[in-house]
């Protein structure tokens with residue numbers, strides 16, 4: 001349970017808010033590279049942490065993320081022409097380069113130098129792993145580039161997608177931390193999804209419906225261990241890292257790819273849910289790519305030309321009551337991510353946490369909320385947040401069997417660490 005005041009603190013991320021200031025200290029994934037694939041391609045409207053911006057790739061391939069609106073009289077530069085060296089407002093022709101600097105005002109004599117004094121707000125961008133990231137915080141505090149494993153594997157090892165989720169980022173993130181719903185809500189997929197079924201892990205998962213949870217602090221967030229009974233007095237562990245501020249990595253099954261997630265606030269009532277699928281040591285195979293491209297596994301089918309899922313609240317997520325009764329889809333909604341999104345959106349745009357009744361299996365959620373809140377308040381006192389460095393980001397999820405007397409974070413061989421050229425630990 002959170003008071004209204006605490007709920008506001010952890011859910012509001014616009015300019016000047018405590019959580020907004022915290023999130024602005026991280027590199028933020030906001031576009032797939034092919035959304036601005038070519039120099040001088042069409043600009044893209046971007047809303048991030050409640051700020052309205054415009055992204056484009058200029059004639060030299062440089063990425064710009066600038067204020068969406070022209071400094072002259074406020075026209076949206078989305079209508080602008082992306083031409084030689086910048087974006088030109090189609091109303092009176094003011095032109096801006098990738099850094100937001102105004103470079104030309106056709107109606108003013110060049111000698112006046114007036115345009116030199118005009119600059120739009122802009123944020124630096126970088127491209128890593130097929131994703132475009134921006135940093136919206138104070139320039140002097142810019143952290144090193146993102147080091148998550150999915151940003152450094154070869155292109156053929158990865159498949160990334162994003163989808164609109166029509167609710168606050170936090171309830172969506174909490175769904176990623178909350179492993180206790182998986183064996184129930186996603187039970188149909190554990191049996192049928194080609195990227196989940198057939199592993200020893202999914203057999204253990206389905207066989208023990210009373211998992212036990214253990215949570216440990218990690219340098220960049222939490223490690224959430226879930227144990228189930230295995231044979232010979234052993235436990236089967238599935239470990240999900242949560243990395244500040246909004247990343248999780250789903251524990252793997254067999255040799256299937258890993259899947260990272262991020263829930264990035266568009267504004268306080270919408271977020272982008274990212275899925276980063278990757279294999280550390282091999283290219284994704286045709287089966288895997290086929291499933292992912294078709295919106296299967298943890299990806300979703302989108303309305304063409306948009307990032308809104310085909311199944312959405314306007315069509316009740318295409319719920320199939322017959323499948324619900326038969327048990328082939330536990331909730332009747334198809335697909336792991338839409339099962340999650342349907343329930344998370346059903347909580348309302350911003351979940352009212354003053355009305356919830358938490359239980360033991362919500363421990364990781366309580367710890368994550370507490371850690372985010374503390375980091376936001378500590379930042380106001382000048383303390384650098386966790387999760388900014390490679391040590392925090394070069395981690396993996398893992399699944400393994402251990403003797404019952406070995407703690408999950410004492411597993412031999414440091415299975416949660418990225419080891420270049422070595423596959424993830426998974427059964």
Ligand code: FES
Pocket residue numbers: 070071072073074075089090091092093094
């Ligand atoms: S409003 Fe953009 S140039 Fe006039």
Ligand SMILES: [Fe+2]
Pocket residue numbers: 175181182185186336340
């Ligand atoms: Fe889920």
